[in-house]
Amino acid sequence: MSPSREPKHPFATRITRGRVQESIMFGFLRGMTFFVLFCAAFLFWDILSKGASKVFEGDGMLNWEFLTEHPQTLHVIGEGKDEIKLSSSNYFKLKDEKILVKWEEFRQSDEHDQARRGLDKVINLLEREWGDDSLAQSNEDFLNRECDNAANKFSFWKEMLVDVNNTAIDFEMKPEDVPSMVSQFILGHFEMERGRFSLVEEKITLFRAMQYPKIESISLKNAEQIEDAYKLFLSVVPEVYNKSIKLFGREVRSSYDEFMQVEGPKEFGRFAEAIVAYSNVRESFWGKDYESENWESLQASLTPFKRAMNVSLPSRDYAYSGGGIFPAIVGTLLLVIGAMAIAIVLGVFCAIFLAEYGKSGKFLSLVRLAILNLAGVPSIIFGLFGFGLFVIFLDWNVSLLAGWFTLAFMVLPIVITASEEALRSIPQGFRESSLALGATKWTMIKTSVLPFAMPGILTSSILGVARAAGETAPIMFTAAYAKRSELPWEGLEHWTDFFFQGVMALPYHIYVVSAKIPQNAYTADMQYGTAFVFLLLVVGVASLSIILRNRLRRKYRW
Amino acid sequence: MQEALKATSENSQSLMDSKNNAPSIRIKELDFLYGNNQVIHDVSLDIFPKEVMAFIGPSGCGKSTLLRCLNRMNDLVDGARIGKGSIEIHGVNLHHKSVDVIELRKKVGMVFQKSNPFPKSIYQNVAYGLQIQGIKSKQVVDGKVEESLRKAALWEEVKDRLNENAYGLSGGQQQRLCIARTLAVEPEIILMDEPCSALDPVATGRVEELILELKNEYTIVVVTHNMQQAGRISDRTAFFYLGKLIECDQTKKIFLNPNKQQTEDYISGKFG
């Protein structure tokens, strides 16, 4: 307040506190918003761009295989620029083709003629022996004894194997190393038991026989799986035996040429391997016998054929990184549809009760409180709840049904709240006029409230369910398999089985390929590809619900 | 002059009629409460068959409440209840346990202030009351729809667009559609709560004409804030103030020569 100076007019001051604060706040708020925008854009850009390279291959064509096939092991052949990526099925197709080529070459060569003549000679020899009924009988006896024997041994192995498995876990071995350790163990055990060092090699053959085509897909991870493998092996032995009879016995496939005509080279290759394994097993249990000489010459004469079959196609293998995600897409769709149906039915009826019948009171506020709290329960808790109630207590196992109910319960709060709101937004006038025309309360709800509330109910519910379907936690224990080779509609004995089967699901698949298997560039591809498809699916469901709403809105506008 | 005379004689004729007939609705010493808030105090009123009764009075005086008592629409409101007295239609106490509300509401139809057709087709709107009764025969429903729309003087305007959404109609047409919808369930009594308050003068005129026509068949109770309207359409008028029935008499009498000072003040616009 100096009287000497005239006070400046407030407008004349260029910078006031208000203006500074204003511009700081403006910058701050805008920065925050841009940050959010940036994060969202980055998320979409990252997933869409990286995923696109999997879903659309280099030349911009849709990678159809990725959408329509089962997940498979990826086989990578070659290095750098010449690298070829093949899914298991294609890899084995290629291998078969190579075998055929090599086989043709072999057939053209002199070696083939020679080998064939040798084989035919042995076959004739064996045919004479095996054609004899009494010998056939003794062969069958042998087979039975062998199976018993093996079964006995197996129960002993099994106990041991549990130890091995535990040891493997204790030593933090990688799962893929366990089978080889197990086979080492079995071999060592045989060695000890028989006290015959020379048998080791034959047991290796035996173990290879366990990887006979039927069982090649099984990785020997634990005692139960070994047991399955061994049972399969036991079933393979009679098969070999039967083939032998077919080849050498009364059925007239009495020469190599004939066999080739009927069964083809691939079958012959398998047969050759099996017969070798069989003769080895035979010898190991029986010791050398009067037939051994013939078996030995049979083996010897098979060797050239085996060599011709033996094509090596070296590859680096990456689990889960080849093939596609079709079963996961199907599973996710099934989960979404089922959960949606259950949630909407349960939720809408609850909401009708709350909005139309409920008088305000203690009970209602209790229900509201419960719903509110339910909405805040973490999804993993829902998963555990579903696991405890549906999977264990109701004994539904890991199944679609359990997943549906778990997901449905998870979205129930959203559905109820949304439905209640939709119901309340219907003008009171519709209710009153309906009642005034002589409708009962339920008729009134059914004819002049629910239909008009449906657009709102459906959109919010579908959006809610679509969101929940993206959760891994609730389905992890209740519905999802890491890998399943049948599609849900395949191999059902009874139609109800449909509901009691687990399925693959996209979110869980993403989890498996990102957390459960060794990581590399190829698995990353798989992750992004799956995420891409999943994102599109969710966006698709959401837009579907919006389209649905708009159509219904147009129908019922007021 | 002659016409005026004729009108008067007609009026007295209808009065004679109503005197001869037993009342259609008889309200006896009615108290009505929302929770603890009493909104109707000791109202007694008779309404005779085939007359138009108008309820007038300042806002909040309980006209709508009384009207809604007549078909028990107030059942919807939590805590709404009768304190004392009764309402009888043809001698039956409406609030007796044995009364079927659904049947009652079919006999006593209601048209609301805000026209609120269902967001369905015109046809479906009129057929609604029949369909919820379970009448399936298309012939019967079709006939009834046409009849009701004709009675509501709407048929000519909508007969070519029966399947279009009712919200494509103008406000006045919508209100007449609501009347047609009510007529379709064959009521005896029609309650109207400010049916013209949302309409322009032309549409109002149409609805008023309609009411005068419907009078020949139905007993009509109209709530209105428009004095001229009450004068034009009603035979008798009841004036309410603060939940009490101040005066009920021939419309002419109320407007030209009311007994009570309050009525005169209200009609001449001194308050309300």
Ligand SMILES: Nc1ncnc2c1ncn2[C@@H]1O[C@H](COP(=O)(O)OP(=O)(O)OP(=O)(O)O)[C@@H](O)[C@H]1O
């Ligand atoms: N649903 C309700 N619950 C509680 N009180 C109500 C309810 N409806 C009306 N009231 C009260 O009852 C009284 C009478 O209301 P009512 O609607 O009958 O008046 P009205 O004469 O129709 O007025 P208006 O001319 O404005 O329509 C008012 O004081 C109002 O606050």
Ligand SMILES: [Mg+2]
């Ligand atoms: Mg009112």
